[in-house]
Amino acid sequence: MWQFLREYISAPNTIGAIAPSSRHLAAAMTASIDFEKARCIVEYGAGTGVFTREVAARKRRDTTYIVIEQNDCFYEMLRKQFQGMPGVVLIHGDAGNVCSFLREQGFKHADYIISGLPFTSLPRQVSHRILSQTQEAIGAEGVFTTFQYTLLRKAFLENYFHIRRIVRVWQNLPPAYVLHMK
Numbered sequence: 417m418w419q420f421l422r423e424y425i426s427a428p429n430t431i432g433a434i435a436p437s438s439r440h441l442a443a444a445m446t447a448s449i450d451f452e453k454a455r456c457i458v459e460y461g462a463g464t465g466v467f468t469r470e471v472a473a474r475k476r477r478d479t480t481y482i483v484i485e486q487n488d489c490f491y492e493m494l495r496k497q498f499q500g501m502p503g504v505v506l507i508h509g510d511a512g513n514v515c516s517f518l519r520e521q522g523f524k525h526a527d528y529i530i531s532g533l534p535f536t537s538l539p540r541q542v543s544h545r546i547l548s549q550t551q552e553a554i555g556a557e558g559v560f561t562t563f564q565y566t567l568l569r570k571a572f573l574e575n576y577f578h579i580r581r582i583v584r585v586w587q588n589l590p591p592a593y594v595l596h597m598k
Contacts, residue, residue: 436463437532440587441563442470444594445530447583448559451475454527456518458482458553460511460546461532463490465497468504471530477502480521484511512545514553525555531562535569543569547576554598563592573597 437445445467449457451474462468462485475481483498484507485491491508498504507517511533518526529550535543554560560577563585564570573579577597585592 437466437563437592438585438588439466439470441585441592441594442466444583444585445561445563446470446474447594448561448581448596449474449528449530451479454479456480456482456521456523456526456528458484458514458518458526458529459531460484460514460529461486461534462494463487463532465494467530467532468494468498472498472501472504475503479503480505480523482507482514482517482521482526484509484514484517486510512542512549514546514549518553526553526558528558529554529560531560533562534564535562535573536564536566540572543572547573551576558598560597561594562597563594565590565592567593570595 454475457471457475457479459467459471462483468483471481481503482505483494485494486509494506498506505521509517518524533546550560573595579595579597581596583594585594
């Protein structure tokens with residue numbers, strides 16, 4: 417918790433929260449994933465690994481789970497927790513390169529992408545690059561799920577995706593909106 421707060425203070429535009437996500441938010445973020453059918457799942461901005469633990473515990477052994485984290489400190493935390501876990505690929509990099517990361521793992525598309533990135537506080541051009549890559553990465557069949565603390569960027573997200581459902585998670589600090597999109 418304290419490490420998370422320190423990272424937020426040092427980079428509030430890229431961290432976006434003062435505390436790690438709750439287990440309730442993790443459940444809402446992974447609710448649309450069909451773990452029996454998923455061949456490839458991607459996570460952006462894994463932070464301390466709250467969603468990562470949920471997905472890694474529930475995915476099939478042969479499902480590839482690509483976890484992308486740009487923050488040095490969080491990447492090291494994730495590496496200590498998940499390195500060597502079957503099917504988990506940790507990438508210290510930028511979510512805006514997701515299509516390259518998918519190709520490196522032998523995939524054209526991801527079945528599911530979940531994101532902890534703070535699109536409200538990211539610069540618009542950074543969000544555009546990530547969301548454009550995400551469109552290509554999920555293709556016509558994949559699902560993109562993100563959470564935001566406000567709906568200020570809802571219209572912006574609708575430029576890229578059809579929002580199928582929005583769920584409010586009150587048991588999180590702060591409460592969050594989970595957006596499931598195609």
